[in-house]
Amino acid sequence: MRTARLRTVHPVLWAGWAALAAGAVLCVVGWYGVSGERFAERQLPYLASCTVPGAALIIAGAVLLTHGRSARAAARVEELYGLLVAEEPADAEESGQVPAPVATSGDLLMVPGGTLFHRADCPLVAGKREAVPADSRALMIGDLSACPICEPRSAREPSEPPPEA
Structure with missing residues (x-):
């Protein structure tokens, strides 16, 4: 039975999506600026101020998204492991009861x-x-x-x- 719980906001995932969006906007602005200029010396400022930082933000966003998803997957694995490995009740150790073996056949x-x-x-x-x-x-x-x-x-x-x- 699953219990209803509040899903937490993952700031790493949000930061990754924000970096991807900002990088895409910068790349579009840089492309638009470069496309309107005829001479290479007038295109360099757009490349330096928009396109290169935009590409860096896209790469950073992809890295953040990958890290956030792997951390989320690791948390899920830990949760499943906790469900699989149930701890023995504290009373069992105090009472001195030893758990019975799984199998009882003599063959x-x-x-x-x-x-x-x-x-x-x-x-x-x-x-x-x-x-x-x-x-x-x-x-x-x-x-x-x-x-x-x-x-x-x-x-x-x-x-x-x-x-x-």
Whole structure:
């Protein structure tokens, strides 16, 4: 659900548009002045006082608009990141509750060529066709590490029954 909020005015964007408009006006005035003069020595003042500063203002306006839009996009990304990463409530730390693992299945799976073993209902391997039962030999040697998401119990822990052959 989106909350209604007041849109802030971005001064960098407004300054960019103002610089672009002023630069365009100066370029038009310089062009008009140059076009009315026949000799180059009479055209130089228009070039120096209107056209060159106008072109500089157009470039400055384009830079300001680019910076303003990228800053605005960065603010949006930060807002979305804040929505994705929700902070844990302060009560959870005080009460000593540890969040439960995401997966609870006892079946261990692995992806060929991977370095982790997962529970069958781990979101990283759930529904993947290439996930195969974890190789018990690789688990015993320690070639595979436990997934930090689903936190499966290692095959080397004594509380787990030995893997079936």
